[in-house]
């Protein structure tokens with residue numbers, strides 16, 4: 001019996017030995033951009049709550065009500081789901097279908113639209129949920145270098161993120177379009193970028209066939225949605241396993257997301273852009289190797305990453321190091337994110353702390 005879990009213990013030990021064992025840190029929010037962890041006050045520079053809505057009083061109030069109790073197709077469909085889908089459909093101009101997370105949305109969309117015999121072109125830096133969704137299909141996969149769509153001719157689908165979650169750069173979506181269908185994961189862009197917060201595609205004047213957006217990042221709640229042509233929704237609702245075989249979102253989450261949609265205002269987007277620009281310019285001034293062009297600001301720190309993140313934390317700035325396998329070896333980084341609710345003083349303090357951490 002002693003080694004019943006021997007193979008699992010060996011894997012944990014291997015992670016430990018490689019310095020890749022991950023730990024959860026309990027953070028207690030104390031404001032839109034601050035939290036307490038192990039008795040220490042921290043300014044958070046790594047949340048995807050780009051508009052500071054996750055702690056908004058109206059969202060906190062909306063997180064009420066009960067669980068759905070079953071999948072939406074059984075007895076778990078609530079008026080709050082319909083209200084949220086109606087608001088998203090109106091905002092994005094085409095029918096929207098809710099999923100319980102962005103991860104589930106990508107799985108649901110990709111496994112639904114792709115079939116055996118199809119070929120799909122996917123950006124090399126696409127998110128794990130896109131990779132996993134594609135792995136679940138019988139489609140042939142062509143993985144192209146980041147930002148360089150190729151071999152599109154004859155493909156059924158091309159799929160890319162818009163604002164890349166780990167590199168912070170923005171795809172030139174026009175170069176991904178053609179005869180094939182285009183799916184764009186706007187997880188980090190909806191709410192934060194584009195007219196009415198409709199994301200990068202709307203900003204660039206491209207209408208992807210399928211758009212995935214999350215409700216747990218700029219909109220401050222949880223869950224996700226897929227927008228597409230009329231024909232998509234009945235297919236998703238009837239056949240997407242990630243929709244059919246999972247419990248509906250709690251009604252409070254749907255209500256909070258609806259409040260998040262209302263509070264994702266142009267004023268907040270403008271403050272976010274200004275804060276991101278201030279942070280980027282400060283980081284450049286201290287000579288940091290900062291990537292991206294919007295509110296995700298990865299600072300390449302290589303093998304010093306964990307030490308830099310630890311020094312930042314000692315200085316009261318929270319942004320954990322990102323390592324392999326999330327990013328390739330050698331390209332480890334501290335991924336900073338801006339919030340519309342950061343103050344200028346907080347941003348300047350973050351730059352100072354990064355300066356000291358990089359020199360330390």
Ligand SMILES: Cc1ncc(COP(=O)(O)O)c(C=O)c1O
Pocket residue numbers: 101102103104106127129161165185187188214215216223224
């Ligand atoms: C590009 C991208 N797509 C999808 C997801 C998944 O979204 P969710 O957190 O709602 O599952 C994330 C992040 O978590 C992401 O970065």
